[in-house]
Amino acid sequence: MLAPSVQFRQLISGGNAMASISRSLTTDAADIVEKAVTRINDGAPAILDGQGEENATALLFYLVENGVRDEDELVELTLMAEGKRYDPANGTFS
Numbered sequence: 001m002l003a004p005s006v007q008f009r010q011l012i013s014g015g016n017a018m019a020s021i022s023r024s025l026t027t028d029a030a031d032i033v034e035k036a037v038t039r040i041n042d043g044a045p046a047i048l049d050g051q052g053e054e055n056a057t058a059l060l061f062y063l064v065e066n067g068v069r070d071e072d073e074l075v076e077l078t079l080m081a082e083g084k085r086y087d088p089a090n091g092t093f094s
Contacts, residue, residue, distance in 0.1 A: 029069075033060045036074040044079055052083025059086045 037057060041048050047056055056078050063074055084093035 029064045032069060032071060032074065033057070033064055036060050036071055036078065039071070039075045040078055043075075047079065047083040049083075051085075055083050055085045056081065062086065062088060 037048070037060065040056060046052075059078055059081055060074055063077060068074055068077070081093055086093055
């Protein structure tokens with residue numbers, strides 16, 4: 001497994017939706033997301049396996065973009081999602 005910061009950088013620099021989301025974030029917001037990913041990886045690495053990693057990171061970006069900046073809250077909410085994909089259109093996890 002790559003170091004969390006390497007994983008994070010790969011997610012935000014890839015040619016997927018995560019890259020377009022990350023470009024709109026300030027450096028401060030991206031740092032908040034990166035720290036949260038690191039904490040999740042340290043506490044519950046299974047959530048960041050496979051598709052769960054992209055889902056968790058997308059949820060973190062969504063939360064930060066919508067005003068959640070407290071790192072503890074970000075980690076807690078992401079852990080509660082258990083790596084499921086969040087659909088902001090209807091507020092469900094799948």
